[in-house]
Amino acid sequence: MSWTTPAAEAAHAAVRLPRAIATRILAEAQRGRGAEVCGLVGARDGVPVSLYPVPNAAADPARRFRMDPRGQIEAMRRMRESGETLWAIYHSHPHGPARPSLRDLAEAAYPEAVHLIVSLGTAGVLELGAWRIEGGAAHELPIEIVEA
Secondary structure, eight states: OOOOOHHHHHHTSOEEEEHHHHHHHHHHHHHTTTSOOEEEEEEETTEEEEEEEEOBOOSSTTTOOOBOHHHHHHHHHHHHHTTOEEEEEEEEESSSOSSOOHHHHHHOOOTTSEEEEEEEEETTEEEEEEEEEETTEEEEEOEEEEOO
16 A cells, blocks of 8 residues: 655646636747747735746757846846745756756756756657656646636
């Protein structure tokens, strides 16, 4: 018999993502022109409500993302001023799958946040994956797209 705590069950529960936010993340990824895009999603009472795109400051933005520090600080400030908390970190994989890369696993911060990854690697199809990343391990979360 296996036992799980309420916290463990919540960590692997389906994420409810409003369609408007999912659409904006997908549009950002498509506008990335071969570079990874990145940003934050803010929530009120655990419900995602805002998208905060952050410039990608990586030396090789086609192969990795690194949020611009000033942009990230500004996004967090705006989130706080709006009474929101960090709900998710998102980025795209222009040429790879919608799952964390080894670099994503090694560099992940904010284990309480959902990691949303958009793949543009399948011709004509956009994929969106949700992950909980902690301690170098990733656990896929089911996504439920909901109307706001």
